[in-house]
Amino acid sequence: MDPRTHTVLIEIAAALLATEGPQALSTRRIAAEAGTSTMAVYTYFGGMSGLVREVVHEGFQRLERHLTAVRSTSDPVADMALLGRAYRMNALANPHLYSVMFGGASLSGFSLTDDDRQHGRYTLTSVVECVAKCVAAGRFADADVAHVAHQMWIATHGLVTLELGGYLAAPLDGEALFEPQLVALMVGAGDRPDAATRSVRSSRRRIERELSPQAG
């Protein structure tokens, strides 16, 4: 059992999924790129499904890392917007992976187990904590925190999947819809419209400020 081959196979599969999409994932192709035979996929992962499962777990971990990497500011509502941005950007950066993770993109009989989905639900913990902060700060109404967190997740997921599916065309594309969508939900959660708008806009400015040094 060579742990290097194990990781190499996952990385190659992830790269193939990212660059050429689900239909590029085949045992023969992966084995060829790894310089081994198709049997490696079976000895290490029990088959194609097992390998895809590992790639999906990797995707969940990456998503979780992106979300926990969001630094909290003094404005919890702005933090929520930052969380949404991080979530959306991660999905847009890895569209095929996101589809397999949440879209149930049925690739050659692969399907997630309840265990896999449990990883996906951890996505919510960051959001729940943020909603709790918003409530504690008096910005959101003292409603069911889990409900509100789910609403944020659902809306962002819906936006992302429709965007990935090509259903949000310019001029009303995902970018133009993201902020008003968040503001509407925040107002629905009890925040004042002007305050929510300010928080969301400030989160955008913060992102732009952080990205500009990298672009320059």
Place this chain on the structure above:
Amino acid sequence: MDPRTHTVLIEIAAALLATEGPQALSTRRIAAEAGTSTMAVYTYFGGMSGLVREVVHEGFQRLERHLTAVRSTSDPVADMALLGRAYRMNALANPHLYSVMFGGASLSGFSLTDDDRQHGRYTLTSVVECVAKCVAAGRFADADVAHVAHQMWIATHGLVTLELGGYLAAPLDGEALFEPQLVALMVGAGDRPDAATRSVRSSRRRIERELSPQAG
């Protein structure tokens, strides 16, 4: 060119997709069930993708029929909730079809064209009209109607896809999240919380009333 064979193939494909999922869709299986050969799929649809495309178009039409079949009441906000219910119920009744339509469930290299997606966007026309009514009735703020309609669509789509993916588990399943999600968005659109809650609840009672004679 037998138009009956044409329709029979589509119906069989749709039935297979509905009952056994995407992986049951194969030219050989469909041809066997239709009592013909695999060539029929190619003479009529040019290949598997063409057949799937017809099934998807059928799905869009069925969705549109479900949405336009929603009778408008005296309360446009309740109408919006009824629209959302019809959308969700249609998706839950045809989960595999919905995945192919919007989830980009990559089955054997099939992918939607911009023309296909245009059909999907017609989904919005019912919603846009309903939002316009809500604004006209003074229930929603006089904001961008297209934005609000998109928000409704996005949220309902997000709820449905997460539900289909198995990510909304009891006790916070799709059923428990549907109404608060709608209320939050309606409040975000400018409606008063108590009024929105009443409208959504009345829409649920209306549905229950209409379904009870069928159940008995």
Place this chain on the structure above:
DNA sequence: ATTGTTGCATAACGGCGATATGTTTAGCAC
């Protein structure tokens, strides 16, 4: 009647996931 076209059956091709069957290698008791 002949010709061309259409509709579909049959067979074949390349590629897929998966399995069966070697073959080679690694670890280890002695």
Place this chain on the structure above:
DNA sequence: GTGCTAAACATATCGCCGTTATGCAACAAT
């Protein structure tokens, strides 16, 4: 060192897939 065992991997094969090529019967037009 030798011999044994088990794992890692290669090769070949099976059944299924979408697709294409080929053949053939029915029919239309001339």
